[in-house]
Amino acid sequence: MTIKDTPEEWEIRATDTPFVGNKTSVRVDDVVMPDGSVVRRDYQVHPGSVAVLALDDADRVLVIHQYRHPVRHKLWEIPAGLLDIPGENPLTAAQRELYEEAHVKAEDWRVLTDVYTTPGGCDESVRVFLARGLSEAEGEHFEVEHEEADMELARVPLQELVRGVLAGELHNNCLVVGVLSLVAARAGDGLDALRPAEAPWPARPFEA
Template sequence: MFQKIEQSRVFDGDFIKVEKVRYGSDSGSVIEREYIMHPGAVTVVPVDEQGRVYGLWQFRAALGREIFEVCAGKRDVVGEDPAITAARELKEELGIVASEILHLGSFYNSPGFCDERTEMYLARGLTQSSPSPQSVEESAMRIASFELARTPKLVAEGVITDGKSIVSLLSAFMYLHGAGSIGG
């Protein structure tokens, strides 16, 4: 068992913070770690009546290239219900309004160094609207679609490499095929 001894702020950014924390263990050992505090995020997997899913090719500066991702966004509106965040992101990024937004589960993105928790949603009853990009990267995003049933193959072939997208797409696939949610 570990008990927190001390915690201090190392960095205070626009939406992330870095904390340094010290824990003591029952054996008397002390560990010191730095981790990123993140407000959390949502993902949305919109699936139409034909079983097609919609996502985005988005430039990611950390990688220096585009990757395929599901619709997603950070929970940057304090106190906002994550389902509302999901609906807002779906409209902003893909220009889609859904009559039904179902919670699939949640997961921690990288718990070895970050406390970010992502809430996953499935969107159904889709109506096309107009996207309203909120950043330069969002303005350059390209919308793509494929049959949700192709997800395992696209992951295995390395076409989809983004972790949040893999977990969210496979959760939606399993939910719609009677296996329930794999999220926690």
């Protein structure tokens, strides 16, 4: 038996979009179940996101401290952002986010993992990149606003983040997935065996 997620789509009898927001919307589908019954499923429609686990030569991860209103917490996170432009190359978006949130550029990019953040209630897919060979970016710093105006930037040893994740002290999805995936990759075939930065992403197809 091959353990691998596979695409599948059940019949939809009716669909509605009762809410359309600035970046996301809510969709309601009447879905036919295997027993023939029809049930209603509502979920958030999301453009997708990218996140960057930026690792420096001292084995520290670049993290940001940012307020997240829905959970009423200030969370430690890795740089991340929406795929605002339909069909945008996710690597381009990730490089932009690293520049805007940390004013950093990277020489080596790999795909660390792809994940559906909340598949029971949202269709968001996130591609988490590993970025190495870090250096200060050129040009002016990006002008921040709203929650980002209060954002704190730090470089934290990887093992300290692992400890915080397992202790239940760090909760951001992309940080948790990225940190533990990095540790698993090192323990496996090594970081150079990770997928290339422009590997196909069926959940969010893009132009190379």
